Amino acid sequence: MGILDLSSELAIGIDIGGTNTKYGIVNHRGEILDKGDIKTDAYPTIESFIEGLYEAMKPIIDKNSSVGIKGIGMGAPNGNYYTGTIEYAPNLPWRGVIPIAKMVSDKFGIPCTLTNDANAAAMGEMMYGAARGMKDFIMITLGTGVGSGIVANGLMLYGHDGFAGELGHTIVRPGGRKHWSTGAHGSLEAYCSATGIAITAKKLRAENIHSALNEVAEENLDSRAVFELAEKGDETAMEVFRYTGQILGEALANFIMFSSPEAIILFGGVIKAGDYIMKPTKEHMENNLLPIFQNKVKLVFSELKEADAAILGASALAWEA
């Protein structure tokens, strides 16, 4: 068949979330050739999950196997790159330490590399998105929680234990808001995740009885609802993002003074608020930097389509492996 064209090789990306697991087959240009998903929480045991994933993915693997599949990259909450294990992930159905990378490698007969979901997003951004060509950047995911992936000297920062980049759990307001899950007071995630924004919105609407935020049913009071009212000129809704952006900007300034990145890339549902979140974040980030860092660090939104980013990010791991 002649010489194998390496650039035509493919990678598999798998993103394991609490509700859904998404998978796809990706080429070097970041195009997803085939994709699909299964329900994570339909599988009470890890063995049944691996079996279900294999059955679902077999048709698209068979279809593409003639080209050559370089590897499987997998992103999962609490995924450890060094050990290939998911460790005590509170939002997944399986308890304890799960050697999932080895289980997938064995079942599929394809090498599998694991990392946590935020690191996978950073890999995707470096390979296909806003961080192409960068050697030093920080990815912040603003979703239900706040995750992060840090690249330094061109390498993903895993640290000694493989758990580097838990920036959502750094304390930004000592003695502040209690986190619903960790119990810590004043962590970044408690304020700047979608969950945190909903808490802020509840607090501020109680203090501003004329705000249209008071007309939103409690179960619908999320980042999107606040954004929509900000668009309609509701001052309190805008204040929710100003408050969030101030805390996020202060935290980003601290992160910059740690690793001096070229850029910080924001990703996740919260960034749909656009300038409402970007402007106060940038302002407070700059205000809290030493002069030697000011007006140098790019603060940008992700360039990856959110629906595909998780698969692309996970697949990027396979190229690196």
Next chain:
Amino acid sequence: MGILDLSSELAIGIDIGGTNTKYGIVNHRGEILDKGDIKTDAYPTIESFIEGLYEAMKPIIDKNSSVGIKGIGMGAPNGNYYTGTIEYAPNLPWRGVIPIAKMVSDKFGIPCTLTNDANAAAMGEMMYGAARGMKDFIMITLGTGVGSGIVANGLMLYGHDGFAGELGHTIVRPGGRKHWSTGAHGSLEAYCSATGIAITAKKLRAENIHSALNEVAEENLDSRAVFELAEKGDETAMEVFRYTGQILGEALANFIMFSSPEAIILFGGVIKAGDYIMKPTKEHMENNLLPIFQNKVKLVFSELKEADAAILGASALAWEA
């Protein structure tokens, strides 16, 4: 003369401080064969400084030049590794951007590498001290200011601009104590440097009129004086270190969740307080970590003799270059 024995090669370390500049010739085992110093502030221009440094060092360079000198490593405040320039260092007599690495290389005819003083200390610790064999650690220098050097994936973290590791300027108490030089509110340096400890001591002795701290003359109220009274059982003096250690420990927890180091190494005059500073720091560090990081990260004092550390650290740069 036969084959050159590389292990007998020597390196020069130069540490530029606001008052004194120390230099020494160092072998691979971290032994200082010759050393000396000149007064930094006796040289109003950088040209006269380079000339003075050369005249002072020439005898020991000539004496050792038969062995082979691999290079000159230099540590200086605001020293930039990438550009070899000292940039706007507030405590040095020379203004603006000083291309000191090139000036020294040209004058001495020996390649010269520059970094900031805290990074140099980290290099020294990695080459000769408590961080030997480690690929991920953070060095915190607690002196007049608070400096830091970060090693990740076995590499010194310089970041995109060469200024990574300004952890002393991260904000740990938003809206808190104003920094005497940067004007920022609540930075780590404002609390945990020797200068910050003296401020805390003044504040606490005013609130505790029976403390022996009130018998110390204002100009002598430094970290050492507080330590000596803590040793004598003065509760307020102990409280100064508990307060300092709480803030330092909280900050270290945040740093750990950034880069997941194997160890944090504390260095500088403040560590002479021993357990008075170590115990509260460790306690609050552990209390503020996510469980996945708890009881894993070593918190230790530097193993380098303080008088030699700056020269050793700077010299370590020359081996790496």
